[in-house]
Amino acid sequence: MRTEEKRVATMARTTNGDGQPVPRRLLAAATRLFAERGFDRTSVQEIVEAAGVTKGALYHYFGSKDDLLHEIYGRVLRLQQERLDAFADADAPVEQRLRGAAADVVVTTIENLDDTTIFFRSMHHLSPEKYKQVRAERRRYHERFRALVEEGQRTGVFSADTPADLVVDYHFGSVHHLGTWYRPGGSLAPQQVADHLADLLLRALRP
């Protein structure tokens, strides 16, 4: 009871208004605004107002405006890497593993459409070091995915007519592109889009 009171009191302090702690609220507000108006067109003032705090709070938790961007990237990147690893490590035929991974990245991209839209649109706004770091993580992801394609090509279940790198870029092009055309509430549910896109990939890879 005592610790409970403490927790509630602390919560009240760090969550004035709703039930979310301040850093999370800032991140959420920034994500929405960045996706809506773009990174450079969103002022720090607008972010803190949307989060119901002031600049003091923002610069208490984040080092810079860039930091917000980096955090947003980091979350999705880590999530997608984890999920890709899970699919790639599964005990199943290559075509099933690739299919699962290809469809899953579409679903998680749509489920975090704001984050991923910002990602591709403003990646180059990061400071050089952070940009480098993000690119490195990105490449790791790409390579893991490519390994799946290559494995299938080696074992003959996929056509080897197209270099694996290009195949991966082809698929991620469509993922990247989702933010441009996909609108929640459209005629297709995320999973349906994912299935279709995975189908296209697998059909393109038929020997």
Place this chain on the structure above:
Amino acid sequence: MRTEEKRVATMARTTNGDGQPVPRRLLAAATRLFAERGFDRTSVQEIVEAAGVTKGALYHYFGSKDDLLHEIYGRVLRLQQERLDAFADADAPVEQRLRGAAADVVVTTIENLDDTTIFFRSMHHLSPEKYKQVRAERRRYHERFRALVEEGQRTGVFSADTPADLVVDYHFGSVHHLGTWYRPGGSLAPQQVADHLADLLLRALRP
């Protein structure tokens, strides 16, 4: 001789330095800088300095910074629309027409990589009216392309498993994505990339 002198004098006036007229120099400088640093990160001052003129010149030829962006878009958009129309109107089987169009857009995109990169990255920075206009032109393009896919699906040469809209977005995703990974001087020539990507599309559409 007299008229020649006059022409040269005029040229010298409108092309101080190299052989390009001022508006074209401005457009070229803006394109390079926008692609390099992004629209919002490029100041008008930097553009005019890169073009070797001053703000007076820029605002003499263009109404605003937005106008530059709009012009850059317009050029590529018109070029690609023309070429798509040519391929679509050709007298050949659908699969050949689609293949030609799909490969061609990849080549022209790579050949104008700066313009197209800016296009997809900064489209949403345009003023509402200009944005609407660009979107409308873009949709016309998309629909023409989709018609080709639908024709093939109706006549049975393409699989109808995937909605034509999605197929088009799948392909244009990869086109859109080119600016992210393609680097001139890489191991693949533009035409090779185009052939591979068109292959992937056509293979995905095999019944």
Place this chain on the structure above:
DNA sequence: TTCAACATACCGACTGGTTAGTCTGCCGGT
């Protein structure tokens, strides 16, 4: 041929507004 009237192409200082980030200090809990 000449000259005035006008037009085109550009220059560059200036303005009004915006912005990221800083800094001082309060406040409530431990």
Place this chain on the structure above:
DNA sequence: ACCGGCAGACTAACCAGTCGGTATGTTGAA
């Protein structure tokens, strides 16, 4: 007494667009 968690005024820099001015070219009439 102290410290994390914030408030909010402040600063230094920057930037798109304007505007008055200059130089060069063109045209039409005397």
